[in-house]
Amino acid sequence: MAQKDSKAKHKTLFSKDSLSFLKAYINTASPVGFESSGQKVWLNYIKDYVDTTFTDPYGTAVGVINSDAPFRVVIEAHADEISWFVNYINDQGLIYLKRNGGVDHQIAPAMRVIIHGRKGPVKAVFGWPAIHTRHSSPDAKEPQPKPDNLFLDCGARNKKEVEALGIHIGSVVTYQDGFDELANNYFIGRAMDNRVGGFMIAEVARLIKQNKSKLPFGLYVVNAVQEEIGLRGAEMIARRIKPNIAIVTDVTHDTTTPMINKIIEGDIACGKGPALAYAPAIHNKLLSFVEGIADKKKIPVQWRTLSRSTGTDTDSFAYANDGCPSVLISIPLRYMHTTVEMLHRDDIENTIRLMYETVTALTPATNLRYL
Numbered sequence: 001m002a003q004k005d006s007k008a009k010h011k012t013l014f015s016k017d018s019l020s021f022l023k024a025y026i027n028t029a030s031p032v033g034f035e036s037s038g039q040k041v042w043l044n045y046i047k048d049y050v051d052t053t054f055t056d057p058y059g060t061a062v063g064v065i066n067s068d069a070p071f072r073v074v075i076e077a078h079a080d081e082i083s084w085f086v087n088y089i090n091d092q093g094l095i096y097l098k099r100n101g102g103v104d105h106q107i108a109p110a111m112r113v114i115i116h117g118r119k120g121p122v123k124a125v126f127g128w129p130a131i132h133t134r135h136s137s138p139d140a141k142e143p144q145p146k147p148d149n150l151f152l153d154c155g156a157r158n159k160k161e162v163e164a165l166g167i168h169i170g171s172v173v174t175y176q177d178g179f180d181e182l183a184n185n186y187f188i189g190r191a192m193d194n195r196v197g198g199f200m201i202a203e204v205a206r207l208i209k210q211n212k213s214k215l216p217f218g219l220y221v222v223n224a225v226q227e228e229i230g231l232r233g234a235e236m237i238a239r240r241i242k243p244n245i246a247i248v249t250d251v252t253h254d255t256t257t258p259m260i261n262k263i264i265e266g267d268i269a270c271g272k273g274p275a276l277a278y279a280p281a282i283h284n285k286l287l288s289f290v291e292g293i294a295d296k297k298k299i300p301v302q303w304r305t306l307s308r309s310t311g312t313d314t315d316s317f318a319y320a321n322d323g324c325p326s327v328l329i330s331i332p333l334r335y336m337h338t339t340v341e342m343l344h345r346d347d348i349e350n351t352i353r354l355m356y357e358t359v360t361a362l363t364p365a366t367n368l369r370y371l
C-alpha cells in the first residue's frame with residue numbers, strides 16, 4: 001500500500017481533458033451576478049461525473065451523486081469573478097465605472113477589457129494620462145488610480161456612439177487577460193479566485209466516478225454565485241440543500257511575496273500544499289478529521305488562523321439553517337484580485353486529493369459531536 005501511494009504521488013491525477021477544461025473555464029467571463037456563461041462550461045464538464053444537476057434561481061449550479069440519500073455532504077467553490085459595472089457615460093464617449101466585487105483599481109490603468117453589452121462583447125481600454133502629461137503643475141503629485149478617475153475608452157467619441165455599440169448603464173466589464181503557464185508548473189490567469197475551486201470540485205466528482213468510489217451519502221458538488229459581494233450564493237443554496245456537512249474550497253494569500261506582513265497574514269506559500277484554517281466557523285472535529293486524512297495520505301498542508309469571519313462561503317454554510325459542520329480547504333495564490341493570480345499545479349492536485357480522500361472517508365456516522 002505504502003509503496004503504491006508513494007508511486008501515485010508522482011503521477012498526475014488530471015485526465016487529458018482536465019487542463020483544457022480549466023483553461024476554457026478561466027477564459028470564460030463569469031462576473032458577479034452574471035455567472036451563467038461560466039456555469040454552462042462547468043455544468044457541461046461535470047454532468048458526466050454526477051447523477052443529476054440542478055441550478056437555483058440566481059444561477060448557483062449543483063451536481064449531485066446519490067440524490068436520494070438523506071445525509072447530505074456539500075463540496076463547494078464559488079463561480080463568480082470580480083468585475084466592474086458601467087455607471088456613467090460622458091459626452092466624449094468615455095465610460096465611468098462602479099466596482100462589482102473587490103476589483104483592484106490600482107491595477108486598472110492601461111488594462112484591456114471587455115464590456116458585456118446588449119449586442120455582445122465590446123473591446124475597450126482603461127485610459128490613463130501619459131507620463132509626459134500627467135503633471136498639471138511642476139509640484140502636483142502623481143495622480144493615483146481611483147474608481148472616480150478611472151475611465152474606459154472604447155473608441156466611441158460621444159454617448160450616442162457608445163450606446164450604438166450596445167453598451168448601457170449596468171453593462172458588466174471584465175479584464176481580457178486569460179490563462180497562461182509560467183515555468184516550474186505555475187499557472188496564471190484572472191479569476192483563478194475562485195474558478196480554480198470550481199475546477200477542483202469538478203475533478204473530485206470525476207475521480208469519484210473514475211474510481212467507482214461508493215459514497216454512503218448524497219454528495220452535492222456546489223458552484224455558488226455571488227461570493228465576492230458577500231457570500232450570497234452560498235447562503236441561498238445552503239438553505240435549499242440543508243447539508244449535514246460542508247467542505248468549502250477557496251483561495252488564500254501566498255504571504256511570501258514582498259510587502260506582505262507575515263505577523264498579520266501568517267506564513268503560507270505556493271507549492272507547500274492546501275491551507276487549513278482554524279476559526280470559530282470551522283468545525284474543530286471536521287477539521288481534525290481532514291488533518292488526519294492529510295497525515296494518513298501524506299498530503300502536505302499548511303495552517304492559518306481566522307477569527308470573526310473566514311471571508312469565504314464557509315461562513316454561509318456554517319451559520320445556515322441550524323448549524324452545519326463546515327471546513328475550509330484553501331489553495332495558496334499570489335496577487336489575488338489582479339489579472340495575474342498565480343498558483344502552483346502541485347497545490348491544485350493536492351487540494352483535489354485532500355478533498356477526494358476526505359469525501360471518500362466520511363460517513364454519516366463520523367463523530368462530529370463537540371459535547
Ligand SMILES: [Zn+2]
Binds near residue numbers: 193228337
Ligand atoms: Zn475573491
